[in-house]
Amino acid sequence: xxxxxxxxxxxxxxxxxxxxxxxxxxxxxxxxxxxxxxxxxxxxxxxxxxxxxxxxxxxxxxxxxxxxxxxxxxxxxxxxxxxxxxxxxxxxxxxxxxxxxxxxxxxxxxxxxxxxxxxxxxxxxxxxxxxxxxxxxxxxxxxxxxxxxxxxxxxxxxxxxxxxxxxxxxxxxxxxxxxxxxxxxxxxxxxxxxxxxxxxxxxxxxxxxxxxxxxxxxxxxxxxxxxxxxxxxxxxxxxxxxxxxxxxxxxxxxxx
Amino acid sequence: xxxxxxxxxxxxxxxxxxxxxxxxxxxxxxxxxxxxxxxxxxxxxxxxxxxxxxxxxxxxxxxxxxxxxxxxxxxxxxxxxxxxxxxxxxxxxxxxxxxxxxxxxxxxxxxxxxxxxxxxxxxxxxxxxxxxxxxxxxxxxxxxxxxxxxxxxxxxxxxxxxxxxxxxxxxxxxxxxxxxxxxxxxxxxxxxxxxxx
Numbered sequence: 412x413x414x415x416x417x418x419x420x421x422x423x424x425x426x427x428x429x430x431x432x433x434x435x436x437x438x439x440x441x442x443x444x445x446x447x448x449x450x451x452x453x454x455x456x457x458x459x460x461x462x463x464x465x466x467x468x469x470x471x472x473x474x475x476x477x478x479x480x481x482x483x484x485x486x487x488x489x490x491x492x493x494x495x496x497x498x499x500x501x502x503x504x505x506x507x508x509x510x511x512x513x514x515x516x517x518x519x520x521x522x523x524x525x526x527x528x529x530x531x532x533x534x535x536x537x538x539x540x541x542x543x544x545x546x547x548x549x550x551x552x553x554x555x556x557x558x559x560x561x562x563x564x565x566x567x568x569x570x571x572x573x574x575x576x577x578x579x580x581x582x583x584x585x586x587x588x589x590x591x592x593x594x595x596x597x598x599x600x601x602x603x604x605x606x607x608x609x610x611x612x613x614x615x616x617x618x619x620x621x622x623x624x625x626x627x628x629x630x631x632x633x634x635x636x637x638x639x640x641x642x643x644x645x646x647x648x649x650x651x652x653x654x655x656x657x658x659x660x661x662x663x664x665x666x667x
Numbered sequence: 668x669x670x671x672x673x674x675x676x677x678x679x680x681x682x683x684x685x686x687x688x689x690x691x692x693x694x695x696x697x698x699x700x701x702x703x704x705x706x707x708x709x710x711x712x713x714x715x716x717x718x719x720x721x722x723x724x725x726x727x728x729x730x731x732x733x734x735x736x737x738x739x740x741x742x743x744x745x746x747x748x749x750x751x752x753x754x755x756x757x758x759x760x761x762x763x764x765x766x767x768x769x770x771x772x773x774x775x776x777x778x779x780x781x782x783x784x785x786x787x788x789x790x791x792x793x794x795x796x797x798x799x800x801x802x803x804x805x806x807x808x809x810x811x812x813x814x815x816x817x818x819x820x821x822x823x824x825x826x827x828x829x830x831x832x833x834x835x836x837x838x839x840x841x842x843x844x845x846x847x848x849x850x851x852x853x854x855x856x857x858x859x860x861x862x863x864x
Contacts, residue, residue: 478802479795479827484788507753508702508773508787543788548827593800594757595793597704597771598730602752620757622733630734630752637750638740650740 469623471582471604471616472589484546488512491560492536495520498607499531499572500579502633505601511541515636517572529569535640537561563640571651574658575636579606581665582629586616594620602630625664632657671823672831675804678721679767680838682707683806684816686723686770688835691808693727694772702730702755704771708764721767730755755789768804768818769793786819786830794819794828802828808835815841 492503497516504513514536521530538560545555583604602618618630635657639650686705694703705727710719734752760766771790786794786805796802802821809815816835819828832841 475792475797476799477792477795477797478825479791479822481792481795481797504750504752505788507751507755507789510749510751513750546788548829591757591759594759595766595769595800595803596754596756596758597769597790597793597805598702598773598787599754599756599789600752601789618733618752620754627733634734634736634750634752638737642740 467621467623467626468587468590468619469625470619471586471626471629472619473586474603474615474617475589480546480548480550483551484543487546487551487555488514488542491538491542491558494536494560494562495532495534497605499576500636501605502636503601503603504637505603506541506543507600508598510600511538512543513537513637515633515640517567517575517636525566527566527568529572531567531569531572533565533567533572533636533640535563535637565640565644565647567639568651571655571658574655574662575632576606578629578632578658578661578665579604580608580614581662582626583614583616584608585665586614589619591620596620602633604629604633625661628657628661628664632661670826670829672820672829673802673804673823675768675818675820676721677838679707679804680806680816680818680833682721682723683768683770683804683818684808684833684835684838686768687772687806687808687816688770689723690727690770691772691810694729697729699729702771702773703727704755704758704769706758706760706769707767708760709767710763711765715765724761724764728756728758758793766803768806770806770808772807773810786817790819791828794821796821796825 488503488505492512492514493501493516495516496518499517499519501516502514506512515533516535517531517533519530520526520532523530523532526532538558540558542558545552545558583606599620603615604617605613605615608614618626622630632654635650635654639647639654642650686707690703690705694701706724707721708724709717709721712718731754732751733754736750755771758766758769786807790805790807794802794805802825804818804820806816806818809817814835816833816838818831818833820831821828833839834841
């Protein structure tokens, strides 16, 4: 086991704060993870909390609302990309300066043939051109109806789907007001998460500006769901294992 | 539906142009492929009244990559476009100052211009404003044609912002087809240079 003194940790973190990096990267976390068990772990975590506690909101925030054509865009991507239920988990990525929208939904459809026990399915969708480009100053462009959407469907094993659902519910239930209220951004992407809670009510949250390590782990997990739908079926089990692992790690953190 | 630009003073417009130019230069110097932005702000007193002319904030806001797609999954097998999770900001005026606008710019890792001179949905949201945040003008010097300054101008009525193009040197409007030449003074608070809600 690699043992480091607390001075090294503080230096490493100071650099990161100065560099205004978001979250705690893997390299920054490494000294904390590998520190000796002789009481230093607590000290390291306290330092981490002092350094990052206020800077990186480690929770989702409510959806930000904007005037103008923002509601029209939201309606457009919902109509085009959300082609199934998303009662288990859903993630929508809206592009910044480049790229296209992406959406993935996990849901139950027991009537569908070719599924796995439990009837869990996962569907991801992606437009062939950026949907935001069809929203002009005047409104929805005349050729908006012609945009083609690509779709990927896969069955998902129940154990993975249930674990994903549990993480989604815990993360979205933890939505807190935006600490950076009044802040603005440019060219940033937007990450939106939703699921249904035990009462069947849809709950929604958004990635905050400057997310903390737990929230970053969550967005990475959401990215894996998209990957799961797009890899060859021979690789799907490996990816499901990876999703399980990521979800379990996040659940352990959230339960503490 | 009314379309009235919020009032943008010549000083603020100059600030937005300089902020964009500075951001491009900073990005080109750093050669990290990350975009940058800078805030135009003015000092206000305790009652929110302007006490000083607009100036540039003494810092840049570099873009940051929060997550990036794993190439083995999203490129080699599907050829689907990149799916980067990126953030640029959060822009905030200094304490005791109010934000007048943002200028930003992009350069690639070689220091050459990157991307088209078009505004992202996030830029538009910043200019749109919402129930919890006022819209602010967002400007960008066209990376491929440095003679043009593009500015997303918030509307007094909180409708969709309009893109205005100015000569980057003289700041004369280049394209002003549907622009109301006279700002509606009754709806403007010239002292704060922001729209009323």
